[in-house]
Amino acid sequence: MTTPLPPLTPVLGSLYALEVPIPFPMKTVTVLVDRPAPGQGGAVTLVDTAIDTPQARAGLEGALGQLGLRPGDVERVILTHHHPDHSGLAGWFEEGGAQVFMLDREIQHGGRYWAEWDDWLPRVLTHMREHGLPPELHAGQERFHRHVREMVRVARHLHPLHEGQTLTLAGCEWEVLWLPGHADGHLALWQPEEKLLIAGDTVLPRITPNIGLYAYSRPNPLGDYLTTLDRLEALAPRRALVGHYGPELLGVRERAAELRTHHHARLAVLEAAVRQGPGTAYALTRQLFPHALSEPHLRFALAETLAHLEYLRIRSRLDLSYEHQVLVYSC
Template sequence: MITVSAPAQFQAWQANVMPPVEEVRPGVWSIPVPFIGNPMRYTLSYLLVGDGEAALVDPGWDSDEGWECLTAGLAVAGVAPERITVIVVTHFHPDHLGMAARLRAASGAPVVLGEHEPLPAQWRGDPAGFVVEDRAQFTAWGVPVEYLDEVSFQTHTWEQMTTIAQPQFRLADGELLPVAGLMVRVLSTPGHTPGHICLVDEANQLILTGDHVLPRITPHVSLEATNQLNPLDDYLRSLERMGVGAQMEVLPAHEYRFLGLTDRVAQLTEHTLERSREVITVLETGVAASVWNVAQELTWSRGFASLRGFTLRLALAETASHLVYLEQQGRAVNIEVSRGAPARP
């Protein structure tokens, strides 16, 4: 059973408003930063105060409004931006990493990512070449030509992604955050991205889960243009690692804090496997010849026809991740998933 542990955050989520800045434990602060133009509405950044040093986890989407909210939240905690000594980011997505460059400029603090998290600039050095390959990927997935422009990256979009902050150093699984007075350990949890990390604060009995575990929403796990060969398998294996925080309060990057991590992990695991079973049912009909065909037959909250633009892209990439996973499990897929050839275990 999942129990809401932050009534003010929960009520704010229900009311579609920003939640308050809160001190979760002495020296541990939750600071919401607006996620402009997105249904998720905000990212929950976390300030971890040590002995004369402090970490800021997931500074959020970069915007003037977001910067005002972040600095105002820091002021409530009595910490000026220049007092931040390390900026820790659970994964590279811009609603987490976006503000890192601005915060680094104000504080001089290094930006830290997990050791296996690739940045878009590392995937492809040539934006134009990447855009061509990305479009070819979705063509191979059976996307009709009239949808290709809206689901594939354009040059300007790719250029925006490759200008996000570069990390100054990386942290490996099991390493402690380099902050005096803290004992917060990195937990590698690939799946949502190849190098996603969670943070375990045993002293305060807290686990910061980024996007890996959220109280209500299932994180997106997709086959994107990275070196992540089987993201769904990575994700399920990472869920198994969450037992370390079974009795801890969960501090996610979106929505609200909660207790009951073991039950939530079980829900997420079952939901993911049920989706794979739904994909199997579609494959067994024998009529699906492409990723697009399979996605059309799956259950989507507002129906497949409602999916457009980036949402449609994510739905197709998620479908592809299930096909790769099932083929690794020994299922006959017979659908082209990766470029040029069917996926291989």
């Protein structure tokens, strides 16, 4: 069966967006392609890559073909963040000759996770157990993590980008921004004249970006993300190119305000739950996510609950103690 070609959506000049299939509930991820015209100068560039599956590779090859390109023509890959649906094919393009770029802060966090995965996996699983994951769920989480790792082709050398640096796409200068929360070193690109933001997963329509605390995370991802929402409102983009359910989002300021309200509501639910009695992050996850959870959804739900609990603890609203080999939150 032939894989349908992702539609190419013109964005700005030589910059196009395409929706590449991924095996997750969002169905697709946005990949941007800059194909400078002959004589224009500049490198053939991808922003994000999708994941390493046959369907994603076929979709990318077909979309590049519509622009007269092959994967080996890509000279530069810019990753918004390390999550597998955005970076899983980075190594494939690197093998074809592309240089792969990531924000310096993300190289030190998420980038290290993939580069040192064999060392990090035991720590990740221990982290989940310490926060109350029941023994009967341990094997499922290890299986899920190993399955995801099979869909990531790691780039051997990540070139650092720095906040405030500028780079050229579509013949324009873009500013590199650090917008953490969804990932510790989440990169965005800002074109001030067009008021256009390449946002990755910092803001999304229809769903809230997962804000999770993982074994390798910065200590307060929700605090980071609320600061990111402030910055999005201050930037007031005319439009944003988003990682899922896009490629384009209008009304970024309004969406940022909705997301802030959502997270404060979740904080209130969790604080009220802990006031009724102490609990592990896993037990409290059921307060935010009472329905049945698949293995991948459980991972994200636990991490998101933990991010909210740690936000409250850092602000001295909750206490944390180690009891019977698990960590327990209390008031």
